[in-house]
Amino acid sequence: MKFILSILALLCLFLPPMSVAELPQPKPADVLGVWLAQDYSTRQPRYVVKFKENVGQFEGRIVKVLDGDKEIPNPICEKCEGALKNKSLLGVKIIYSLKRDGKEYKDGYFFDPVSGNVYDSQAWSKNDGAKLQVRAYGGIFFRTFTWVKLS
Secondary structure, X not given: OHHHHHHHHHHHHHOOOOOHHHOOOOOOXXXXXXEEEEOOOOOOEEEEEEEEEEOOEEEEEEEEEEEOOEEXXXXXXXXXXXXXXXXXXXXXXXXXXXXXXXXEEEEEEEEEOOOOEEEEEEEEEEHHHOEEEEEEEXXXXXXXXXXXXXX
């Protein structure tokens, strides 16, 4: 026992002290920020989505709806059901409940404002965080969208 304590004491003498600031810090979530989502079929700009963290889960809300290069001033969700029917799309969660798992975000949901349907989703970044791959799937069928980071 004395031998082990002696070795620990010697290690403490020769190892440089580390402060908390020197400890490896977790990388900020690369989904945070503002993203441009394109229409899947036309590849034209469709939504500007702001991602944030909410109690350990990640969500993206629509902040602008676009028709190509033009902003739609009062976008209405005509195909939505329930409380969202015929309400503004601004502020609606298009993707939510994502949980970070290493470099990926899993177990979330994707709301398609065009159809009004909700799908399971996951996401991961590409090109050092410049692009976000968003996958919406139901059963064995899926679509992967590429979003571009604006800020």
